[in-house]
Amino acid sequence: MTWLDSLPRWATLAALAVTAVATIARGAWPSPAESLVLTASVALVYGALRRDAPAQRLACAALWVGVLAVLGLVTPRQNVGADFWFFWDGAELLFGRRQSPYALGSTAFPFPTFLLVRGLSLGGRLGAEPTLGLFTALSLGGLLVSVPLMRRVVRAEVGREPDRARSLLQAGLILHPAVLAGIAIGQSVALAGALVVLALWLWRCSSGRWALHAAALSLNLAWMLKPQLLPAAGFFVAAWLLDGSRGRARGRAAGIGRVLLPWALVLTVVPLGIAFPGHVLAFRDFPAVAAAAHTVIAETFVNNYAPSAILAKTLARFTGVAVGLSLPLLAAGIAALVVGWNLVSLVRARAESLRAFLPWIYATFLWSSIVWELYLALALAGLMLLIGLQGERGRAPTAAAALEIALALGATTVLTTFAFTAGVLLLYFHSHAMVARE
16 A cells, blocks of 8 residues: 555545644534434444344445435525525626626626526516526426436446345435525525436446536536636546556546537627626626635624635734735645645546546635535535445445444534534545545
8 A cells, every 4th residue: 555545544544633733723513403314324224234134234225315315495585596696696797787796795607607697587588486486397307317327336336136125325415404505595406416326427427528518617617617627628628638548448527528618618708698788897807806706705604604714814813914915925835735636646547438537527616715615515416426426336435434424424524613614524535535446
């Protein structure tokens, strides 16, 4: 075993140690209800992955899904559609007045969120509330379609029908409170996550050049809905570059990467002529709007779980260095480390590896300086793969691997402490361990 193979284990131990120290130092303990859910999640997910009897595994999975369903019902009414109104106001400015969509608080990428909202409203003929209903239905539909698509992907990879308990765990992920909360407030995270699922299905379960172009189109639309997903698209570009440097015949992942950038250019240029000059102004204003939003959110929001934001606020507390000064450097440094480690793993991985994709989708939580709990939906494909690809040839994962997965998923249900950040770090490190074992 090389030091690269052992790095995920040591990184996991370090993340748990730092989280424990930070929790004790700040007194940021989970609430009694969160502690109960965390404990139940660890026990039930572990049981669903490790129990010997199929009926016992299925019972554990069903109980965990029940816990998620109860948690998901707790969504304050006053928050329903809260983020969607920014999309609605931005679309009205862009298409109704042909102005920049950012004057009223929206920070969405210029395309395709505003165009989608405008289309669902039938060009502004429907009101905001009916359009929100259609937007919500589209998000829910994307989640529901994701379940059978990912089941097909996992079945094609492992060569057998997935275990029923694992299939239930995968389906139950769409009931995660963070996923449902994103839909309830009118965010586009579920749509973006579903587009990644579609791209993976096109990659692994379809044939023909049309599927490569469709996958590239899906990935581009996904990261344009939520730019945090850029690393997921970056995996395919990196696969293309590495494939050419190794002198091999192009694989399907490389084929997607080869057409991904041209499609990104098309999707950037074509909207410029729509509602002119609105989209031109939107692309002009977006970088400054995004930079300002990242700084303000890192400085003032306690529920921003991005590691760079947490470190910047810690540095400001102990040294007095303003968050706005340290945040760009910290975010760039973390992004460089994440991309570098991902590239090393990809170089060492076998060609066309689904496991090699996992670190790139989990990088969604690490490279950006804004990470809401809602962004868990962006990595829905990664979460389903994490469960479906455990063990060799359908066998149960090791006890240590099952415990790590259970702890990571349980931690993502805790939203008042550092546990959520620790959970996504565990997911990222475990994905590298899977690549090393492969």
